[in-house]
Amino acid sequence: MTSDRQFGQPGRWAVLAALVLLAAVMLVPFAIVTLNAFKSPAEYSSGGPLSLPHGLYLDGIVAFWQRVDFGLKLWNSLLISGVVAVAAVLLSVLNAYALGIGRVRGRLWLLVLFLVANTLPQEALVYPLYYLAKQAGLYDSRLAVILIFTVIQGAFGTYLLSSVLGRFPRGILEAAELDGASRWRILWGIVVPISRPTLMVLLIFFFIWTWNEFFLPMVFLISNDNQTVPVALGVLQGEKMMDATMSSASALLGIVPAVAFFLIFQRTLTRGITVGAIK
Amino acid sequence: MVRLGRSAAVAALAAAVLALGACGGNDGKSDAGGAAGGGSAEAKTLTLWHYETGNSAMGTAWAEAMKEFEASHPGVKVKFEEKGFEQIQKTAGMVLNSDEAPDIMEYNKGNATAGLLSKQGLLTDLTEEATKRGWDKLLSPSLQTTAKYDERGIMGSGKWFGVPNYGEYVMVYYNKDMFDKAGVKVPTTFDEFTAALDTFTKKGTTPIAMAGAEYPAQQLFYLLALNKANRAWIDSFELYKGKVDFHGPEFRYAAQTFSDWVKKGYIAKNSAGMKAEDMGVAFIGGKFPIMVSGSWWFGRMQEEIKDFKWGSFLWPGQFAPGSSGNIWVVPEKSKNKDLAYDFIDITMKKEVQNLLGNSGGIPVAADPAAITDAQNKELIENFNKLSTQDGLAFYPDWPAPGYYDVLVSGVQELINGDKKPEEVLDEIAQPYNDNLADIGN
Numbered sequence: 210m211t212s213d214r215q216f217g218q219p220g221r222w223a224v225l226a227a228l229v230l231l232a233a234v235m236l237v238p239f240a241i242v243t244l245n246a247f248k249s250p251a252e253y254s255s256g257g258p259l260s261l262p263h264g265l266y267l268d269g270i271v272a273f274w275q276r277v278d279f280g281l282k283l284w285n286s287l288l289i290s291g292v293v294a295v296a297a298v299l300l301s302v303l304n305a306y307a308l309g310i311g312r313v314r315g316r317l318w319l320l321v322l323f324l325v326a327n328t329l330p331q332e333a334l335v336y337p338l339y340y341l342a343k344q345a346g347l348y349d350s351r352l353a354v355i356l357i358f359t360v361i362q363g364a365f366g367t368y369l370l371s372s373v374l375g376r377f378p379r380g381i382l383e384a385a386e387l388d389g390a391s392r393w394r395i396l397w398g399i400v401v402p403i404s405r406p407t408l409m410v411l412l413i414f415f416f417i418w419t420w421n422e423f424f425l426p427m428v429f430l431i432s433n434d435n436q437t438v439p440v441a442l443g444v445l446q447g448e449k450m451m452d453a454t455m456s457s458a459s460a461l462l463g464i465v466p467a468v469a470f471f472l473i474f475q476r477t478l479t480r481g482i483t484v485g486a487i488k
Numbered sequence: 489m490v491r492l493g494r495s496a497a498v499a500a501l502a503a504a505v506l507a508l509g510a511c512g513g514n515d516g517k518s519d520a521g522g523a524a525g526g527g528s529a530e531a532k533t534l535t536l537w538h539y540e541t542g543n544s545a546m547g548t549a550w551a552e553a554m555k556e557f558e559a560s561h562p563g564v565k566v567k568f569e570e571k572g573f574e575q576i577q578k579t580a581g582m583v584l585n586s587d588e589a590p591d592i593m594e595y596n597k598g599n600a601t602a603g604l605l606s607k608q609g610l611l612t613d614l615t616e617e618a619t620k621r622g623w624d625k626l627l628s629p630s631l632q633t634t635a636k637y638d639e640r641g642i643m644g645s646g647k648w649f650g651v652p653n654y655g656e657y658v659m660v661y662y663n664k665d666m667f668d669k670a671g672v673k674v675p676t677t678f679d680e681f682t683a684a685l686d687t688f689t690k691k692g693t694t695p696i697a698m699a700g701a702e703y704p705a706q707q708l709f710y711l712l713a714l715n716k717a718n719r720a721w722i723d724s725f726e727l728y729k730g731k732v733d734f735h736g737p738e739f740r741y742a743a744q745t746f747s748d749w750v751k752k753g754y755i756a757k758n759s760a761g762m763k764a765e766d767m768g769v770a771f772i773g774g775k776f777p778i779m780v781s782g783s784w785w786f787g788r789m790q791e792e793i794k795d796f797k798w799g800s801f802l803w804p805g806q807f808a809p810g811s812s813g814n815i816w817v818v819p820e821k822s823k824n825k826d827l828a829y830d831f832i833d834i835t836m837k838k839e840v841q842n843l844l845g846n847s848g849g850i851p852v853a854a855d856p857a858a859i860t861d862a863q864n865k866e867l868i869e870n871f872n873k874l875s876t877q878d879g880l881a882f883y884p885d886w887p888a889p890g891y892y893d894v895l896v897s898g899v900q901e902l903i904n905g906d907k908k909p910e911e912v913l914d915e916i917a918q919p920y921n922d923n924l925a926d927i928g929n
Contacts, residue, residue: 250788250792251791251792251794253769254768254769254772254773254788254792254793255774255792255794255795256773257773276542277570339582343586348586348587348588349586349588427572427575427579428579428582431579431583431588432569432588433569433570433571440572440575443572443574443575444539444570444572445572446572446573446574447539447573448539448573448596448784448814449703449764449782449784450541450784450785450788451765452541453765
């Protein structure tokens, strides 16, 4: 990591330039959204989406916040995504302990089953889930969405964690067994602490994935009091009309929490990925 | 590094546990609240859903209607929830089949929406109320088309399942400044209209703002067909009351003329990929003198056009796409049907209807003298004129499920010049006839 190695190779500059360019391309949509969020509708209509706003027009954001009671939607999203992330990681750990370390019979087929469950489109699940939720009296409740996504995310987590734990160093486990540790103790005392970086990454992914879910929450969260942020954004898309500036304002409000969450946990995230690489 | 990681993880875990705890507590509370609300809701709350923006004509008028309802029904509260169009579109069937159904809601008119739900028994038959409360007298026959559905769920006859509050129609918006500059007068006949298009083209301006990727192109295509059509043809096409020949004079003329207009430069070739929003923004930005589209743009034009004078006139011809707006429906599982009927009755009252008209909408039962704004007056008078000359011709995508996309791609090919008009007609005839076979006609 000496400075001449960093700057000496022209190849590195090319890679850097390519990355900067890629980052710029990725950021353009966000820039356009931000630009339009601060424009008045009249400015948007006369100047088009790419013109620069004349001043800071905050009415769109304020009006949207009040119109959909955004604070409540944020809380709902936070609650659902938070609980799902924790519960799904927990479920994945328990499943993967049995499948990856416990080596239960037919684990390969179980994993294939989980993988297939993962690839099912949500549209195919809607009607069965709808009838189940109605029977259980959970239709139009946040608990229904929490349960559904805990299972959906848990299926992916189980698949991923099982293959990670399948390569868990056997020596450590055997040593613990010799010391008389129970299976329960091995899980919580050894397996979980050692694979914590991976679990943290899963937790963050589950949170962000659940946060962004639109279709199932739209179907299951009927009352406005229960709705999540992405469903609330849908209010703005009319039958024939769209309000481009307010949509931008709402999109900005919708993105910010997820980005903030990512920034807070991004160190954990990168560490989780590199830990695997070093080993 | 490691220590930091541990404390971060502990913090995250603590936060998660907190969230879990909060979830339990909150769920308990909201359940209790819901139960209590449900208990008293039987007598005291009217749950109402609609998906119009608060500051639109309908949003304004209906807010007033809710106020009047609460004033005339002491002790009853209106619980209004604004919904997204897509959510209602995709989930209405499921919601209305559950105990979470609202007492009254706005819903889309048409066979595939209100018709389908009525066939499934999810909507309340309103026939008796309509005659008792005189809604059938307030609404003209062509507006009633979208309120009634037969046992197959096809509109036009049968029982009342919905009540429309407002109308809509396709018209010609024009940029007065550009018309004056080019020395063009507002055309009253179709020949004058094409002459005006010609004048603009000769001066190097593309006259018609168009959007090939969405509804505007097929509505212009339909308008051209309507210029050769009569009511019997419209009833055949829209309500399956007879056979439609796609190679008959109506559609053949429409396809040929549309294709000619592209060749002559009345419609830009690059408009094939445009969306309705692009078209509207281009017109509002003063880039085109003419836009042929629906009254749903009206409020936005009033609000956003600042740099030039504009107006609207009826399409030169007897017919134009148009119908009632969306309808109020009462779910079969509504717990307060009588209150829902009362609410619909209030929305049909003169005061609410006049407010709708003064806010830029098209009321169906207003007092014309009470409309103060000149532009709104013109809009409503044109609608009434169209309605009286039996000119509301519905929309071209209504007859079959998924027909919207068929027409979009068909007309796009006319704009691109990919296919000959005759071939396009074959292409749009096939799904139409398949649907006829499906419903047993």
